[in-house]
Amino acid sequence: MAERVFVGLPKRLVKVSIDGQEMDVLEGATILDACRQLRIDTPTLCQLETLTPVNVCRVCVVEVEGSRVLVPACSRTVEAGMKIQTDSERVRHSRRLVLELLASSVDMSLCSPQVHGWMRRYGATPERFGENVATVAQPVKIDNDLYVRDYSRCILCYKCVEACGADAQNTFAIGVAGRGFDAHIATEFTAPLPESACVYCGNCIGVCPTGALMFKSEYDMRQAGTWDESQQTVTETVCPYCGVGCMLELHVQDNSIVKVTSPLDHSVTEGHLCVKGRFGFEFVQRRRG
């Protein structure tokens, strides 16, 4: 006889209204899920489908009727009768300020075009805080051959910590240290990575939204001015090392692999790999002669 599988209680539909539009959402869904169902473009920085929401960046905030403060769309679940505004004056103001505060203190130049689009949409002008304002600018950390850490690009979204920790890798090599504006991502006593618990899975790079964590190969090419995404192709394959069946995306430029990723929605990896799949591609490009 087939084994019984508990599929959970049937979920009900919950009625909510978003920007005046009535809709039904599956109970347990977040406001962000509902917004995406309606194709309302909601900015997010610290949110990722594969990670537990930490709701720290506050760029996804929306206005919920009856709530004194704005609520984070990424983590707040829908409740029956919720009336949500995603483009009110208050929402636009907070989203603009969050983007401005971040961009005035962090180098966000390597963020995705989508992020730059949100900056334009909300009219973010980070320069208005004036010159000589505090930033997180600091030298790049290069302490191993596989990846670099440029924390002057870090917006402290906690994603790398989650990927290194209980959400994926369970290695716990990095954490958030310090407090307030001095809060930063660090190993214990900011030891170099080779002295830490790091296993070089590179899953922190996989989730970093700002380019603070980067393949050494990509970093070197960017420094040399040879990094050119328009010249890159992506080849999908399956990792040859073990039997798990992780899907790899090989980013190739000039017939060389320059970076390896895995799709977020892949049922096996959810975007995460191990050190071999992520970095063990040198043998492919060993050329004879």
Add this chain to the structure above:
Amino acid sequence: MDIRTTGGPPTAEEIAAVDGLLGDPASLWEGGTRRPEDDHVGFGGAAARSRRPLLLPVLHAIQDRVGWVSRGGLEYACRRLSIPPAEAYGVVSFYGRFALDERPPLVLHVCDDIACKCAGADALCEALEKTAGPAGKTWHRSPCLGLCDRAPAALVERAGAAHDERQVAPLTIDVAQDILRGSDWPQAEVPALPDRPRKLLRRIGVVDPESIDSYREHGGYAALRRAIELGPEGVIRQVTEAKLLGRGGAAFPTGRKWDSVSKAPVRPHYIVCNADESEPGTFKDRELMERDPFAVIEGMTIAAFATGCEKGYLYVRGEYPLARRRIENAIDQARARGFLDCDIEVRRGAGAYICGEETALFNSIEGKRGEPRNKPPFPVQAGLFGKPTLVNNVETLVNVLDIVVEGGAAFAATGTPDSTGTRLFCLSGHVREPGLYEVPMGTTLRALIDLAGGLRDGHSLQAVLLGGAAGSFVTERQLDVPLSFEGTRAIGATLGSGAVIVLDDSADVKQILLRIARFFRDESCGQCVPCRVGTVRQEEVLHRLLSDRNGEARDSDMSLLSDIAQAMRDASICGLGQTAANAIASGLTQLKVING
């Protein structure tokens, strides 16, 4: 997870400190030496991870013994408790009182916050700089130490096997130098409370705070007896009828909170007494704990009984060593007599204002960084360790005693219809007799200041900072505001924690505004963007605005400040960020601080 330690071995002192708290390690897996059976039997999983809440007590043990937390010491703690070193480093670096660099065993923390500023703390710090070198080695500048009635205040820490920690107030330069030279320091004088009718404070100065028998002679434990007669539901009914509102600052109806916890289906229920009183200018909970500690424990016991709590925690501010000792003694005595409904464990803060926020406090008890959680879920549904949790402030719990004895309706007869009972106010700054005052809710601010002897001769009032750094400024023409929740709300102010810092015309309000801005910058936990960067930008713009001689950029800076304020208020995770702009905004609009 595997724990990798690369920082070198711990010192014998560090091992002694940690093992003194945890006992000797049972196996290699818990930081001990390798035994033959360790090759075959491991220790880990949930059992090992469940030790996480011991992290802060262990860190305190190391710091108390050695004076700072070295990498070897921290990693030994990690091995004993099965905590990844990177996570533990995140925790130890979060709390202001833990030192990660070697420092002398004797350290002096000098308060330079608002009330102490009014009492000459800046001059004191300057003199110390000349004689003892810059702050950061043997002496440190500190935010409010909760001794504002005896300002300027300091806290001395002496690490070692005979660790000692004492409050010193008032501090003079001579006393400071004596302390730094290592000579014995004087005990802080305990001021007598003014001779006037008191209810909540009636036992203070009368009862022996170290004896349960003395407490019982003065009416102690009558309330618990009555509570048992009433039964849990009866107690909650009385507290609800009393219309008691929380005294920690948020003024949430206590009865409603108790009702929710008692009905929460998930078990166990926890009770947490929030004694992490860190709002600048506030010292009421310290006074209650130092001088009537059994009342706090009795109040907690009644609350635990009424809401069916299985375990209690009292989280006391790290800067209150005497209060901690007295509370621990009170719990021990009550336990010995069988007067506890559930056991109560004392937890000690480590220098983080944010841990007064209830969900940050849970994280701190759980051995994590004191970062607030997003609400909902609320503590009554999912609080400490994810279980239904009742969190009450010290003063709130002490109020419960009278409610239970005299009945909710009788309690509600004092005060105003919406703000019942009496309220403790902490008067500091430029009043003749700073101290703790108990008045019925609805008493005017003017009457309260008069009770404290009014201002010094020849000085006029500039402003009153009501509610501490998270509160707002009130001016001369608002002095007739009734001190009730609704009365202060009507003028856009707040009672907050009961801090009343009086500033006469000699106060440098610009410096006070800058101090408040620095306070929030220092105390922001750094989790959410609006507060982490907003508090920094707020301080920068305020500096610019207040030093702008000809007022060129005044309008743009003012609008910048109000833009930052609105985003912090609307989009921050917790109350710290949401109120971090209040005092500054009210100071800029109410007081004449801007040039031009």
